[in-house]
Amino acid sequence: MKGKSAMSRFRNGVKRSWHVVACGAMAVVFVLSILGPAGVQMTVDAALASTPEYTARFVERAVDADGTERFRFDKTYAVRADRTTVVAEHRHYRGPEGQPLQLRVRHLSDPNRKVRVSVYPDVAGRVTVGLRNEAVEALKAVPQPSCTLPGFETVVDPNRAEILGHSVLRRERQLESSDGLHTGPEQVEWVAPSLGCLALHSELRAYEQGGRLRGTVVREASGVEIGSPAVELFEVDQALVEMMPSEIMAAQNRLQGLECSKCDETAAANGDRMYLANRPLER
Numbered sequence: 001m002k003g004k005s006a007m008s009r010f011r012n013g014v015k016r017s018w019h020v021v022a023c024g025a026m027a028v029v030f031v032l033s034i035l036g037p038a039g040v041q042m043t044v045d046a047a048l049a050s051t052p053e054y055t056a057r058f059v060e061r062a063v064d065a066d067g068t069e070r071f072r073f074d075k076t077y078a079v080r081a082d083r084t085t086v087v088a089e090h091r092h093y094r095g096p097e098g099q100p101l102q103l104r105v106r107h108l109s110d111p112n113r114k115v116r117v118s119v120y121p122d123v124a125g126r127v128t129v130g131l132r133n134e135a136v137e138a139l140k141a142v143p144q145p146s147c148t149l150p151g152f153e154t155v156v157d158p159n160r161a162e163i164l165g166h167s168v169l170r171r172e173r174q175l176e177s178s179d180g181l182h183t184g185p186e187q188v189e190w191v192a193p194s195l196g197c198l199a200l201h202s203e204l205r206a207y208e209q210g211g212r213l214r215g216t217v218v219r220e221a222s223g224v225e226i227g228s229p230a231v232e233l234f235e236v237d238q239a240l241v242e243m244m245p246s247e248i249m250a251a252q253n254r255l256q257g258l259e260c261s262k263c264d265e266t267a268a269a270n271g272d273r274m275y276l277a278n279r280p281l282e283r
Helices: 003-016 022-035 040-049 133-140 245-256 262-277
Strands: 054-064 069-079 085-094 100-110 115-120 125-130 153-155 169-176 183-192 198-207 213-226
Touching (some): 115 245, 125 245, 245 262
Antiparallel strands (some): 069 085, 085 100, 100 115, 115 125, 169 183, 183 198, 198 213
16 A cells, blocks of 8 residues: 555445445445555455466445445455456345346456556456556565565464364454544454465445444455366456446446446546546556
8 A cells, every 4th residue: 555545545445335325335346456556455465466377256245333234345356377357246235225236347457558447348348558567566576475565563373263164264354434524434354474464354344433333344255266267257248348447437337227326437537537547558
């Protein structure tokens, strides 16, 4: 993590995860995918970069303090020998009227070509950006066996020393709130040194003023396969149309019969601005 702005983006992303408007909550993903690794994603990308070829599958859920599920993502992480990585997501969430909605997206990051392609098959579109230097460094980084990171406390957890057959360490940190008036987000994860410090279980807890729990995002690994990932995970259909983030968001809203909210408009404008500022040298 570099700089105050990255930390601010991470805090704001946690806060927006509980936005009532479903498409507003999804808008955060566009900005993070353009910025490159940030917050939790940075630790995932760095872990993927240093391990043998493998595929890991996760379920990620956002749950309110009362147990209401805000969204669920089925995720697949894969890394090849050349350090090219893929994060594929199938998102399940609810619209403003409580209707069930789904979206699919696949982010392919190539540190050798310094590009990231986000594929949105539901709207036949893609978003291509150049990887920033810190993102390339994170993808190629080799984490220490101790799995230590600045700002985190890393310890052996006697109550949870192994996940899916891999020894794990508990790593956690407490962040300041965006307004400085209440308890900030708390991040706890159990990382596997044998998998380049990949987090096999993680929890991100958001709090209201007064310290009351607002909600939790939980990511749990369901399986890890060592070996070459499926080729199709890394393929990009050349028939997909290159779009700006605002165009992707608008197409998804039309597909699902949603109206663009005010926060969507802001996220789209920010996404387009960062998209144009991070175009790759070659398409």
